[in-house]
Amino acid sequence: MNIWMINSLIDDDIIQSTFKPEYLHKAIVMITIDLTKPSEIMDQLKKWCIYFYEKFSKLLLKLEVDKQKEIKKAVEDYIKLWEDEQPDQDGNKPEKLSEEVIAMKLDMPLKEKLLDINLGIPMIICITKSDIVISTNERKKFEEDSEFILKHIRKQALTCKLIEFIIFYRWGYNFIFINKD
Amino acid sequence: MVTTSNTVSDNIWQQILQEANTHKEIEESHIFILGEKNSGKRTLIKSINKELFLNYDNEEKNLPIIEEGVSKNSLIDYKYLNVKKTNDTDNGKFNKLILSIL
Numbered sequence: 588m589n590i591w592m593i594n595s596l597i598d599d600d601i602i603q604s605t606f607k608p609e610y611l612h613k614a615i616v617m618i619t620i621d622l623t624k625p626s627e628i629m630d631q632l633k634k635w636c637i638y639f640y641e642k643f644s645k646l647l648l649k650l651e652v653d654k655q656k657e658i659k660k661a662v663e664d665y666i667k668l669w670e671d672e673q674p675d676q677d678g679n680k681p682e683k684l685s686e687e688v689i690a691m692k693l694d695m696p697l698k699e700k701l702l703d704i705n706l707g708i709p710m711i712i713c714i715t716k717s718d719i720v721i722s723t724n725e726r727k728k729f730e731e732d733s734e735f736i737l738k739h740i741r742k743q744a745l746t747c748k749l750i751e752f753i754i755f756y757r758w759g760y761n762f763i764f765i766n767k768d
Numbered sequence: 769m770v771t772t773s774n775t776v777s778d779n780i781w782q783q784i785l786q787e788a789n790t791h792k793e794i795e796e797s798h799i800f801i802l803g804e805k806n807s808g809k810r811t812l813i814k815s816i817n818k819e820l821f822l823n824y825d826n827e828e829k830n831l832p833i834i835e836e837g838v839s840k841n842s843l844i845d846y847k848y849l850n851v852k853k854t855n856d857t858d859n860g861k862f863n864k865l866i867l868s869i870l
Contacts, residue, residue, distance in 0.1 A: 589798045590799045591800045592801045593801070594802075594809065614799075615800070617800070617801045617802070619803030619804075619808050619809050620803070621806070621808060713812060715811070716808050
């Protein structure tokens with residue numbers, strides 16, 4: 588597995604000339620958002636969403652049409668079959684989907700306006716430095732604002748027709764998936 | 769002359785990256801991490817690596833991991849690491865990953 592870290596809006600040619608579109612089916616994009624700068628969250632998110640779309644759509648177009656459809660369908664199916672695997676209050680994990688349910692879900696269309704633009708590349712928004720939420724000084728502030736912040740981040744993810752996942756990241760802890768309606 | 773120099777410089781970087789792209793393991797999976805400077809990209813990788821690394825036995829923990837798998841060196845504004853995938857065959861647990869410098 589290879590990890591590419593990009594922290595500035597680098598020249599188009601670099602990605603185009605170094606990353607082969609044939610590997611797109613094995614690629615995933617993560618956008619890190621710094622929670623310690625709440626006033627910049629939406630600007631950061633929009634900037635990187637646009638970057639992602641502009642650069643990777645060009646790569647996608649280099650693939651054959653059948654291959655494009657294939658990787659787009661893979662992402663679509665992944666979204667359709669996504670289940671929250673977090674254990675419930677008693678620590679019980681949800682049961683695996685039966686084959687019938689899987690087939691039924693795959694036959695159903697996606698929610699309206701979800702994944703209208705699909706590059707075939709899963710995307711994760713990762714909110715970093717969220718330990719600020721549990722720090723004594725900022726706790727009350729974030730308790731009041733967290734719903735508001737998450738609502739707008741999620742809205743942006745949906746507006747960009749990206750995957751409906753937001754990962755809330757905390758130092759030293761596992762990922763917590765937030766995908767509640 | 770300046771333009772020429774920049775062009776040559778760009779080509780050198782591109783050449784380096786293209787050569788790296790010929791590495792056979794580049795065909796494995798790819799994660800692109802996009803974000804501002806100091807937005808926590810490295811720490812994110814370090815923490816993922818740490819979580820995975822804790823599950824290894826002592827012998828495996830002696831594998832040469834530099835800076836917990838994250839290089840301080842950057843290639844232009846553009847870094848990439850190679851992650852080796854190994855199987856934990858002893859206790860039949862899931863596959864784990866170790867980050868290392870390419």
